[in-house]
Amino acid sequence: MAETTRKIRVLIxxxxxxxxxxxxxxxxxxxxxxxxxxxxxxxxxxxxxxARTARDEAVDVLGLSILSGAHLPLCRKVAAELAAxxxxxxxxxxxxxxxxxxxxxxxELGVKGIFPTGSAFDEVVAFIRAEVRP
Amino acid sequence: MSDKRSEESPVVWExxxxxxxxxxxxxxxxxxxxxxxxxxxxxxxTRGIHPLxxxxxxxxxxxxxxxxxxxxxxGRFLYLIANGQTGLNVAFDLPTQCGLDSDDPMxxxxxxxxxxxxxxxxxxxEAFADIDLNKITVSLTINGSAAAIMAMYFAMARKRxxxxxxxxxxxxxxxxxxxxxxxTWIFPVEPxxxxxxxxxxxxxxxxxxxxxxxxxxxxxxxSGADPAQEMAYGLAIACAYIDHVRARGLSxxxxxxxxxxxxxxxGNLWEQVAKxxxxxxxxxxxxxxRYGATNPNAxxxxxxxxxxxxxxxxxxPENNIVxxxxxxxxxxxxxxxxxxxxSFDEAYTIPSERAARxxxxxxxxxxxxxxxxxxxxxxxGSYFVETTTNRMEQxxxxxxxxxxxxxxxxxxxxxxxxxxEVNRQAYEQEKRVRSGQAKxxxxxxxxxxxxxxxxxxxFHPYREDEARAQIARLAKIRAGRDGAxxxxxxxxLRSAAKDGTNVMPATLDAAEAYASVGEICGVLREVFxxxxxxxxx
Numbered sequence: 060m061a062e063t064t065r066k067i068r069v070l071i072x073x074x075x076x077x078x079x080x081x082x083x084x085x086x087x088x089x090x091x092x093x094x095x096x097x098x099x100x101x102x103x104x105x106x107x108x109x110a111r112t113a114r115d116e117a118v119d120v121l122g123l124s125i126l127s128g129a130h131l132p133l134c135r136k137v138a139a140e141l142a143a144x145x146x147x148x149x150x151x152x153x154x155x156x157x158x159x160x161x162x163x164x165x166x167e168l169g170v171k172g173i174f175p176t177g178s179a180f181d182e183v184v185a186f187i188r189a190e191v192r193p
Numbered sequence: 194m195s196d197k198r199s200e201e202s203p204v205v206w207e208x209x210x211x212x213x214x215x216x217x218x219x220x221x222x223x224x225x226x227x228x229x230x231x232x233x234x235x236x237x238x239t240r241g242i243h244p245l246x247x248x249x250x251x252x253x254x255x256x257x258x259x260x261x262x263x264x265x266x267x268g269r270f271l272y273l274i275a276n277g278q279t280g281l282n283v284a285f286d287l288p289t290q291c292g293l294d295s296d297d298p299m300x301x302x303x304x305x306x307x308x309x310x311x312x313x314x315x316x317x318x319e320a321f322a323d324i325d326l327n328k329i330t331v332s333l334t335i336n337g338s339a340a341a342i343m344a345m346y347f348a349m350a351r352k353r354x355x356x357x358x359x360x361x362x363x364x365x366x367x368x369x370x371x372x373x374x375x376x377t378w379i380f381p382v383e384p385x386x387x388x389x390x391x392x393x394x395x396x397x398x399x400x401x402x403x404x405x406x407x408x409x410x411x412x413x414x415x416s417g418a419d420p421a422q423e424m425a426y427g428l429a430i431a432c433a434y435i436d437h438v439r440a441r442g443l444s445x446x447x448x449x450x451x452x453x454x455x456x457x458x459x460g461n462l463w464e465q466v467a468k469x470x471x472x473x474x475x476x477x478x479x480x481x482x483r484y485g486a487t488n489p490n491a492x493x494x495x496x497x498x499x500x501x502x503x504x505x506x507x508x509x510p511e512n513n514i515v516x517x518x519x520x521x522x523x524x525x526x527x528x529x530x531x532x533x534x535x536s537f538d539e540a541y542t543i544p545s546e547r548a549a550r551x552x553x554x555x556x557x558x559x560x561x562x563x564x565x566x567x568x569x570x571x572x573x574g575s576y577f578v579e580t581t582t583n584r585m586e587q588x589x590x591x592x593x594x595x596x597x598x599x600x601x602x603x604x605x606x607x608x609x610x611x612x613x614e615v616n617r618q619a620y621e622q623e624k625r626v627r628s629g630q631a632k633x634x635x636x637x638x639x640x641x642x643x644x645x646x647x648x649x650x651x652f653h654p655y656r657e658d659e660a661r662a663q664i665a666r667l668a669k670i671r672a673g674r675d676g677a678x679x680x681x682x683x684x685x686l687r688s689a690a691k692d693g694t695n696v697m698p699a700t701l702d703a704a705e706a707y708a709s710v711g712e713i714c715g716v717l718r719e720v721f722x723x724x725x726x727x728x729x730x
Binding site: 085 | 301303415508541616649730
């Protein structure tokens, strides 16, 4: 019973030096309004710290927001750190300024959903609900 | 017969002002009357800060630019100047903005990506080579590491024989808004304000024509604030800097003229006009009544108004060309001193040369073909404009009072209250756009069936070789400079930071000795610590 009523747990994180957090914080609010539990740690999170939080907080979903263009090098590091803590299984989303030509490389790293600038937050909510079956 | 208009839904501006279909003398009188309009160039400066405004001083056109290495940025600067741009607005990469050297592990993948990479004075020298700093005014978009970058700019100017006593230019250097939006903070709130104070004091004494701070309502608006809050929070932040510097014993008349402002311009045209006219008047009133300023220069709200990034859309991007022209019109009608426009492709890329030129041409067409410079504040005296200016001033005052009730802007920012407030509004606005309640052409209105896919996001290609070259260049400078001189300058900086002496003279010495941004900010980090973000929803 408890299993089925458990809320979906989401970690939203901003890796790298990019300081644009409006989108990430709007998404946090939308996910909370959708009944999910959201953890947001602020700007400039190190990939290793993101992976540790994902493990310690037993999140179902990790959403990274990156607008600076540094998504490939950052996601490579995050992928390695997630594998190192044994959390390569979580549903991994990336949002922000992500050119189409980089989508395949991100998916190869394990990214499940890509939500470029201009995406609606309800798309993200629906995607998470479909991917995470409590 | 029923009056059709009365059946229409009310018109309410983002700031919460309700707009009636017709304005006349009664509405104006009821809002406070016309007694505080005044003459252009005179207190309370409702109609503009200069008597003849554009007839005498056309607005400066200053597009934001900078990418890659100093050499590349230099090339773009020369191109913009050759095309008639009269000022430069320099973009720095994220490591530079966060006070990190290019060889810092955190800089990996970020070098030269969103602006020019600067490690030492050598990069600043290369970027501005052969540019006449007396003719082209330079604005440095730098905040957390502003003390270091300003010191490098002054060092470069001095080396080239420019006199600091007459050097003009602007630094953004508004750290309080970085905690609200944009996010390139480094140190905790209190020492961050002290650093801003050091630069204001230093400039007042040594570089008196330079504007050490450009207070940005802009990024607060982009983060979700409405126009009245944008103005209120901007003015409150400026007052926080004034309070800090006055506590050092400087008279407000001696430095407040060095403060300038940066405001956003998207949204309802009339709301922007009211915001600027009301803001100008309120600033002058605050300076005179709260601070006892007597120097008119200290009461003039000088500004750059433009950008409008938050109004641009990635959908149907050509529409942004039209939006940009209307934003520029609003900016000109608002009596701005400087204008900069986001380029139409800026919603998804760093502007292409073609898009940047189009923005420049937009402003030039306004200036030379449309008649916007014919006369001063042409909207003055309109029942509608004067009434909404009065009402907007009242709104801004209400927001200032709410801030006071939170214990003032410094406390409200340190505790994350302002951040939560503006983000909640960003979310509400996003919901209104999604539901169609807030109309956006090409997004929730007039979306064409079978429309081509929205344009792809593009970046300047990241060149690993260029990043490596920047790191190699830094290593070469480190090897070739006088190490003892650098160590001595950094030691002097450390003790100034510790004992409360103004850090700028020591920072200038460090810059001249080719100490790096990371080394200078590293010393300050050691003394001040780093900021911890309050997370509040």
